[in-house]
Amino acid sequence: MKTCSCGVWQSTGIPCCHTISIILGLGKDPQLYAQEFYTLEFYRNTYINAIFHPLTHTGMDNRGDKEEEEEEEEGGGFQYTELMPPNTRRPSGRPKKRRIHGEEEVDEEGNIRVRKIHHCGRCRDVGHSKRTCQEPI
Secondary structure: OOOOOOOHHHHHOOOOHHHHHHHHHOOOOHHHHOOHHHOHHHHHHHOOOOOOOOOOOOOOOOOOHHHHHHHHHHOOOOOOOOOOOOOOOOOOOOOOOOOOOOHHHEOOOOOEOOOOOOEOOOOOOEOOOOOOOOOOO
């Protein structure tokens, strides 16, 4: 049967809070009412075999290392490359902005428009600041 009016038990396969309260009220184990997929035995059977990376030497075959070296020298065997961890070093300085500019910020050619025109604080001219102003006082 395994149904509830909220629909959670049917969609997930795990008893919802309503059914768990009823099951516990009857003095039974709620784990018996979950789908087989969620049992501990099913989980253990999923990972019972070892998982190896395709480029690692597993030692599964009974040949010696000398035979592998000879095969590699002849060029008949697969050449294994050593896997290195990725570079995780962060560059110094402030990180660059990675954001998508809106339509109003980009012109027809795809260039980013300048949002605000800055004026000099002394002469009110455009193109320089008060600190670099060359105009006489």
